Amino acid sequence: MAQTTPNHTQTVSGWAAHDSSGKITPFSFKRRENGENDVTIEILYCGMCHTDIHHVKDDWGITMYPVVPGHEITGIITKVGSNVGKFKIGDRVGVGCLAATCLKCEYCEDSQENYCDQVQFTYNGIFWDGSITYGGYSKMLVADHRYVVRIPDKMAMDRAAPLLCAGITVYTPLKDNNLVDTKGKRIGIIGLGGLGHVAVKFGKAFGHHVTVISTSPSKEQEAKHNLGADVFVLSTDPKQMQERKRTLDFILDTVSAKHSLGSYLELLKVNGTLVIVGAPDKPIDLPAFPMIFGKRTVKGSMIGSIQETQEMMDLCGKHNILSDIEIISTDQINEGLDRLVKNDVKYRFVIDIAGQSSHL
Ligand SMILES: [Zn+2]
Numbered sequence: 420m421a422q423t424t425p426n427h428t429q430t431v432s433g434w435a436a437h438d439s440s441g442k443i444t445p446f447s448f449k450r451r452e453n454g455e456n457d458v459t460i461e462i463l464y465c466g467m468c469h470t471d472i473h474h475v476k477d478d479w480g481i482t483m484y485p486v487v488p489g490h491e492i493t494g495i496i497t498k499v500g501s502n503v504g505k506f507k508i509g510d511r512v513g514v515g516c517l518a519a520t521c522l523k524c525e526y527c528e529d530s531q532e533n534y535c536d537q538v539q540f541t542y543n544g545i546f547w548d549g550s551i552t553y554g555g556y557s558k559m560l561v562a563d564h565r566y567v568v569r570i571p572d573k574m575a576m577d578r579a580a581p582l583l584c585a586g587i588t589v590y591t592p593l594k595d596n597n598l599v600d601t602k603g604k605r606i607g608i609i610g611l612g613g614l615g616h617v618a619v620k621f622g623k624a625f626g627h628h629v630t631v632i633s634t635s636p637s638k639e640q641e642a643k644h645n646l647g648a649d650v651f652v653l654s655t656d657p658k659q660m661q662e663r664k665r666t667l668d669f670i671l672d673t674v675s676a677k678h679s680l681g682s683y684l685e686l687l688k689v690n691g692t693l694v695i696v697g698a699p700d701k702p703i704d705l706p707a708f709p710m711i712f713g714k715r716t717v718k719g720s721m722i723g724s725i726q727e728t729q730e731m732m733d734l735c736g737k738h739n740i741l742s743d744i745e746i747i748s749t750d751q752i753n754e755g756l757d758r759l760v761k762n763d764v765k766y767r768f769v770i771d772i773a774g775q776s777s778h779l
C-alpha cells in the first residue's frame with residue numbers, strides 16, 4: 420500500500436516490487452511538491468545496480484515494500500525551488516544514491532556526507548518529512564538540490580547514468596589513494612563488471628598501468644582490446660598469480676561474491692593498499708600473513724560525496740569516459756534484473772524511462 424504524507428500531492432508513474440518475489444510491476448505513487456530547496460526532474464534514464472536486486476528481493480531484510488528502485492538517474496530539471504541558485508529549468512542533471520543527510524555533523528561539514536550516520540538513500544530511505552523514498556524506476560523525481568549534480572553538455576545521458584553509482588564508487592578510492600593526479604602507478608582491478616569496467620577506464624585515463632584480475636578467461640579479450648587494460652591475470656591460475664606477486668601499488672576489489680583476499684594481497688607491493696567496494700553478504704576471508712609480511716592495508720569505501728560526484732562527472736566529460744551499456748525499455752525491467760543476477764550484461768543495463776531511444 421502506497422504511503423500518504425501531507426504535501427505529497429504529485430502523482431507519478433513508476434515501477435515497483437511489492438514483495439520478496441522481486442517481480443516489478445507498474446506502480447502509481449505520490450511525490451512531494453517541489454519545496455524551496457528542491458528541484459523536480461523529468462527522468463530520462465535510470466541504470467540498474469546490483470543493489471536494486473538486493474532490495475527488490477529483500478536479501479538484506481531491510482526492504483520497505485513497495486520499493487521503487489533506481490539510484491543512477493539522469494534527467495532534465497522542470498522546476499526549481501526559491502532557494503536553488505545553482506540550477507535552472509532545462510538543466511541536464513543526475514541523482515545518485517544520496518537523498519538526505521543531517522547537514523551538520525563533522526562528515527557533512529567536511530563534504531563527506533556519504534558517511535553521515537543519518538544518511539538516507541534515494542530509495543528505501545526515510546526522507547526529512549518522514550516519507551519513504553522512491554527511486555529512479557519512475558517518470559519524475561523531486562530531489563533536494565544539494566544531492567543533485569550537473570551532467571556536462573556533451574555527455575550522453577544514457578551512458579552517464581551508471582556513473583552516479585558505479586562510477587563514483589570506483590572513482591573515490593582512486594582519488595583517496597592519490598591516483599587521480601599522480602600518473603604511472605600499477606593498479607589492479609578485481610572483477611570486470613559494472614564497477615570494474617569503469618575503473619579500468621579511469622585507470623587508463625589517469626595514466627596508470629592497469630591489470631585486470633578475473634576468474635573468467637573470456638574477459639581477457641574484452642579487458643585488453645576493448646577497454647585498454649595492459650595485463651590480464653586469470654585468478655584461478657596459480658602460475659599467473661605467482662608471476663604477478665608484488666607487482667601492484669593498489670588494488671580495487673569490485674567482486675560481490677564471497678572470496679578470499681589472501682592470494683590477491685600477494686599481488687601488492689610492500690605498503691600496497693587493497694580497497695573493497697564490492698559487497699559480499701558473507702564475511703570475506705582475510706588472512707593475516709600477507710598483510711603483516713607486506714605491511715599492506717585493506718580498507719573499504721562507499722560511493723562518494725556530492726562534491727566528489729560532481730568532480731568525477733566533470734572529469735568524465737573532459738576525458739570522454741562513459742559506461743558501456745545495454746538500453747532496455749520499461750517493459751524489460753524484470754528480464755534485465757534476471758540477467759543482471761547472472762552477470763549477463765555488458766556492462767550496465769540502463770532503463771529508457773522516457774522512451775527516448777525508440778524515437779531516435
Ligand atoms: Zn548502486
Ligand SMILES: [Zn+2]
Pocket residue numbers: 520521522523524525526527528532535536537
Ligand atoms: Zn551528517
